[in-house]
Amino acid sequence: MIRAVETDVAATDADSSVAVKTIRVRVLRQDAPGRESYWERHDVPYEPNMNIISVLQKIAAKATSADGRAVPPVAWDCSCLEEVCGSCTMLVNGRTRMACSALVDKLLVENADEIVIEPMTKFPVVRDLVVDRRRLFRSLERVKAWVPVDGSYDQGPGPRISPKEQEDAYPLSTCISCGCCLEACPQFTKIEVIRRDDESQEEFDARRKAAFDKGFLGAHAISQAMLFNAHPTGGMIADERLKAVTSQGGIQMCGNAQNCVAVCPKQIPLTRSIARAGRAATLWAIKRLFDR
Amino acid sequence: MSTNPASGPESIDSFFSRHQFLIYRLFSLSGLIPVGAFLVVHLLTNASVLFGPESFQSRVDLIHSLQPILPFVEWAFIFLPMLFHASVGFAIIAGGLPNVGSYPYVGNVRYTLQRATGMIAFAFILWHVWQLHSLGKSFGGGAFKPEQATSTAATAIQSAPVAILYAIGVLSAVFHFANGLWTLGITWGIWTSPAAMRRANWVSIVVGVALAAAGLGGLAGMLTTDVDEAERIESKLHPKNDAAAQDGR
């Protein structure tokens, strides 16, 4: 696919040695939380092997829109640039992806005319492409996505984990909390809580948390709950996780669209985790019915 | 958590929130038992018309031999579960945000179709019950007479627009059931691995195609029925009734 673009560029060079191929980019911008969003066009000179981050860097450096106006640089999040930190999630050509691993040459094969960049739609926009993904982390808290080993004394070495179990768990442990699975999920809808004038920060935080806790957990948190329930030490609080997974906004909200697994940049077997959580929830609910 | 009688609507809301998991699981189960099971029985019964009016009439007679308690059976095992399934279903549809445009994956298309066919099937069933079931009588419908099963059903359906709407309604219900079978298995954790889901998918395809054949077969049987001939056969099977009908004339 990349070869096709290179020949394309070579052809352009042959046509006229002065002409530089430019990429047309359209960015959905928003100046502050709760403000109207608006489209802005940018022309970016083509270079081979660019990713969306380098496109955004060029837009920031130029700070001039395609129609020649000086504009504030577009804001975005990124860090690792190797699809590990999970901070650069955005919509590129309408689909959720990691900007750092979204390669321009491939995108131009999909659509040579334009690259469209938008912020995620399931999280409140902070500015331009920067979104507030607090809810994603709140979901991980809700399901206690950790191994509880905090204590005041040395608990000794942990139990052995068989290679088979390790193999099963490893893919789930590669989640980068990017939120692609949530963005693409038709059952995960945006919760944006705006701070009232008469509200203290604490009151606002509490209200926002309560709103998050009614919403769908999302595929990532369900998968993490399964990861830590399968861990011998983590499994010690398996019941607490299942309680969270079957409470309001739990696994029952999943509609089995299976978009999550299709868009996960880490190819985590999310639907397997969801089905396993469904099975665990079934057994847990039956057990609770008879143990009451 | 004691309930505060002063906060009526809020406690209803909190009731649904606290029991969301249970309600959604009952929703899922009700789609298979009894609603789905009823769909299967109904479509297979209809298909028996392909073997002639006698065959269909004998099955209808069997069902109506329950007569004194038939309304109770209908409400307890068909109408109420169906209304429950539909109301939770509409709440689920209202809470979702279909996005096949951006993510045109097979699973997502099925997710969207599941919702669309659910709504079509619900509208179709309302109309169908009005048109044929005795409940529809007070509203100008209720054309089906159990003692003249084939002729009354055939008369009601033998017009092109009605037949087309029936085909759409039946196929929607069948898709909704077959696809729902597959998602039910994931929801309850019956098939968990991708390979098991693929195998289960074949099962749901086979069930869906078989039921679609039965449903469309029944419809075709009704459309090709000779109504006069069917009436003759019915009057032989239910002579008393025929006399009553003659008296009425």
Ligand code: SF4
């Ligand atoms: S399978 Fe469930 S969690 Fe995944 S995208 Fe579909 S509805 Fe969302």
Ligand code: SF4
């Ligand atoms: S499960 Fe996949 S898509 Fe979801 S947050 Fe983790 S890495 Fe991202």
Ligand code: FES
């Ligand atoms: S910058 Fe870290 S995942 Fe893209």
